[in-house]
Amino acid sequence: MNQHKTPLFTGLLNHIEKNPIAFHIPGHKQGKAAEPTFRNFLGDAVFSIDLINIEPLDDLHHPHAIIKDAQELAAYAFGADYTYFSVQGTSGAIMTMVLSVCNPGDKIIVPRNVHKSVTSAIIFSGAIPIFIQPELDEKLGISHGITPNSVKKAIKAHPDTKAVLVINPTYFGVAAxxxxxxxxxxxxxxxxxVDEAHGVHIHFHEELPLSAMQAGADLSATSVHKLGGSLTQSSILNLQGTRVSHKKVQTIMSMLTTTSTSYLLLASLDTARKQLATNGFTLVDEALRLANDTRKQINSLNYVYCAAHEIIGTEAAYSFDPTKLIISVKDLGITGYDAEVWLRENFSIEVELSDLYNILCIITPADTKESAGKLVHALKRLDESNTETICGKDVQVSIPDIPLLALTPRDAFYAETEIIPFCSAAGRISAESIMVYPPGIPIFIPGEIITEENINYIHKNIRAGLPVQGLQDETLETIHVIKEHKPFT
Known part of the structure; x- marks a missing residue:
């Protein structure tokens, strides 16, 4: 297939060249009625293709023309049998995956470090999660992947499992x-x-982990917008094989998708696919070279450490994406959040995320030696400015154990609840999720029994200034717990 073509984007351009008189939404009508300051900032071109699914422009809910052609080109580029464009982000694609294979009461094997969209999908579907604790990197304090052996054990313990969900790669770039x-x-x-939110680019370079489609997975939700060059919120869902009905996937994707689909997002997917398919290797290769050079410079510092391929070598850390700069600052005696704030306030540098021990910076084809050099310079200053807080001993890193599940997440979500002080919630069944976001990994979910260990871990993150989310009470002082329940077996 000719990957230089952009049928969707070209179709939009052909349409606006005809200068049609629009008596349809959106009401700004190519920006004419948009607020002037905003219109002038964005420019007329953006508003000109902010259109709706009129007949000449096809319909994402029933693609048969330019959208169908664009999705077929994407499927070929990613090695899939079918590709579905998502304007609901990868979260929408992940929920589609789970709902396509799980009915109420079905079991699904999932790693504990899943994104919150997986938890939402489990609640929507009524599925029962069979959690696997991912391998912990004790040096960095981050979770890696799940191992083939742990999956095999989980399947043998739960032979009626309907699906296995894998993160490939993790937020930190590590693949099982x-x-x-x-x-x-x-x-x-x-x-x-496969949750492939952080791996759209890995399909296009042999030095990176195998993509989901290359590994033979059935479905993968892939964030083109994160590392593939499309606009924020645009993603794809890839399918191969016949274990999952492509018609059911299309139906559920449609159920979860707005009927007012953004053609700006769709066009950006079409053009990003073209760039990845025709020039992806070169772009990724340049990013890899810059990332590896930047990592080498960071590791010349005294106390700041940037992880490299030494973190792989187990089934859970089987391969690694070097464009992810995992920068440990715990030997400075500060948290990752401290480092994030310091970089922002002193050098106007924004990182991808921070946790108790690290910051994560991402190198993409958009980066240059100049921008990477500014990061290295800032880290050098940070390395030199914290000599009074340097840790003389190893910092013990840990993650809490997986709580016991007393109710299905769906039953807990809809159960009668009461509000109690969060600090005294140990032993009660949670009706809410709570997580540190990013990366959005649940500390506990609806239906799980709250433990003192959970509470202490959450308070530790709060004291560090990290963004703890999920509770209805934004002060994090109270929590909804189950008032009455009937545990399942």
């Missing part, structure tokens, strides 16, 4: 042995769903 996980799961005819 996905190909082996797929082989094991398919041996039991269980489909594999």
């Amino acid at each position: 042995d996905l190909e082996e996980i797929v082989r094991i799961s398919h041996k039991y005819d269980i489909p594999v769903l």
Whole structure:
């Protein structure tokens, strides 16, 4: 297929060249009625293609023309049988995956470090999560992937499992042995769903981890907007094989998608696919070279450490994306959040995320030696400015154990609840989720029994200034717990 073509974007351009008289939404009508300051900032071109699904422009809910052609080109580029464009982000694509394979009461094997959209999908579907604790990197204090052996054990313990969900790669760029996980799961005819939010680019360079489609997975939700050059909120859902009905996937995707689909987002997916398919290797290769050079410079500092390929070597850390700069600051005696704030206030540098021990910076084709050099310079200053807080001993890192599940997340979400002080909630069943976001990994979810360990871990993150989210009470002083319940077996 000719990957230089952009049928959707070209179709939009052809349409506006005809200068049609619009008596349809959006009401700004190519920006004519938009607020002038905003219109002048964005420019007329943006408003000209902010259109709606009129007949000449196809319909994402029933693609048969330019959208269909664009999705077929994307499927070919990513090695899928079918590709579906998502204007609901990768969260919408992830929820589509889970709802496509799970009915109420069905079991799904998932790593504990899943994104909050997986938890939402489990609540919507009524599925029962079978959690696997991911491997902990004790030096960095981050979770890696799940191992093939842990998946095999979970399947044997729960042979009625309907799906296995894998993160590939993690937010920090670490990938498990996905190909082996797929082989094991398919041996039991269980489909594999992949959260590929942070891996759109890995398909286009052999030095990066295998993509979901390359590893033989059945479905993958892929954030083109994160690292592939499309606009924020635009993603794709890839499908291959016949274990999951492509018609059911299309139906559920449509159910979860606005009928006012953004053609700006759709066009950006079409053009980003073209760039990845025709020039992806070169772009990724340049980013890899810059990332590796930047990492080397960071590791010449005294106390700041940037992880490299030494973190791989296990089934859970099977391969690594070097464009992710995992920068540990714990030996400085500060938290990742402290470092994030310091970089912002002193050098106007914004990082991807911070946690108790690290900051994460991402190198993409948009970065240059100049921008990377500014990061290195800032870290050098940070390294030199914290000599009074340097830790003389190893910092113990930990993550809490997975709480016991007393109710299905769906039953807990809809159960009768009461509000109690959060500090005294140990032993009660949570009706809410709570997480540190980013990355959005649940500390506990609806239906789980709250433990003192959970509470202490959350308070530790709060004291560090990290963004703890999920509770209805934004002060984090109270929590909704189950008033009455009937535990399932």
